[in-house]
Amino acid sequence: MDQISATPGVAGQPGGPEFGRMIEALRTVQAAITGAAPPPEVSAEVGAILETVAGALEPYLVGEDEQLSGHRDDLPGRGQPLLPPLWLDERDETHLRGRVTFDRFHLGGNGAAHGGAITVLFDEMLGRLANAGRNRARTKYLQVEYHRITPLDTELRVEAKIARVEGRKRFLTCALYDGEHLTADAEGLFVELLPGQP
Numbered sequence: 001m002d003q004i005s006a007t008p009g010v011a012g013q014p015g016g017p018e019f020g021r022m023i024e025a026l027r028t029v030q031a032a033i034t035g036a037a038p039p040p041e042v043s044a045e046v047g048a049i050l051e052t053v054a055g056a057l058e059p060y061l062v063g064e065d066e067q068l069s070g071h072r073d074d075l076p077g078r079g080q081p082l083l084p085p086l087w088l089d090e091r092d093e094t095h096l097r098g099r100v101t102f103d104r105f106h107l108g109g110n111g112a113a114h115g116g117a118i119t120v121l122f123d124e125m126l127g128r129l130a131n132a133g134r135n136r137a138r139t140k141y142l143q144v145e146y147h148r149i150t151p152l153d154t155e156l157r158v159e160a161k162i163a164r165v166e167g168r169k170r171f172l173t174c175a176l177y178d179g180e181h182l183t184a185d186a187e188g189l190f191v192e193l194l195p196g197q198p
């Protein structure tokens with residue numbers, strides 16, 4: 001997590017565009033599986049293919065510091081499939097602004113994004129900002145309010161700001177918009193780690 005590379009990877013090297021394509025394909029698969037009601041033979045076939053996929057990657061499993069997922073700032077959501085695809089367009093040490101699209105994989109119900117998926121987005125936004133150019137901090141609390149449903153398959157705007165810093169405490173806010181409509185917002189406290197805190 002400490003080393004996030006913003007440099008696009010080189011074709012033919014680990015972390016190159018082939019890696020980004022694999023993550024993109026995984027996102028497509030997640031949405032397709034969530035949204036499908038396949039007959040049993042198709043479920044069995046797809047399950048076998050996915051087991052083969054996991055087997056193909058097994059020889060290349062590495063420790064957290066060496067993994068590519070989560071460390072690729074040139075990819076949406078850092079190439080971390082847990083995160084919805086998030087593109088950061090503006091960033092400095094006081095604010096972040098980006099675009100995000102939730103898809104079928106992030107469905108809560110009745111066409112609305114799952115509240116937990118929105119919270120993951122907010123924790124990511126606030127965590128990125130809380131740690132921008134500063135010593136490492138972790139989320140102490142994150143208080144989220146859902147004002148209206150957050151639609152799927154729609155490009156949304158997300159903005160985070162530093163509200164205030166008090167010693168080790170960094171208070172931040174984040175807001176998610178569908179056009180001009182605020183769908184959800186959050187306030188969070190991040191606390192700078194002391195030496196020895198993991």
Ligand SMILES: CCCCCCCC(=O)SCCNC(=O)CCNC(=O)[C@H](O)C(C)(C)COP(=O)(O)OP(=O)(O)OC[C@H]1O[C@@H](n2cnc3c(N)ncnc32)[C@H](O)[C@@H]1OP(=O)(O)O
Pocket residue numbers: 001123124126127128131137138139140141167168169189191192193194197
């Ligand atoms: C670049 C990558 C982006 C990804 C970002 C992802 C971010 C994350 O998700 S991090 C993972 C989730 N978070 C965690 O796992 C954190 C787990 N918790 C911890 O490690 C610790 O509790 C930690 C480090 C946050 C704080 O621990 P600790 O040093 O004991 O702090 P503590 O003494 O309790 O509190 C520090 C200050 O905050 C204050 N505080 C604590 N809780 C609250 C609260 N609920 N409300 C207001 N103030 C509070 C305390 O009063 C204290 O204030 P002061 O310094 O003025 O006395």
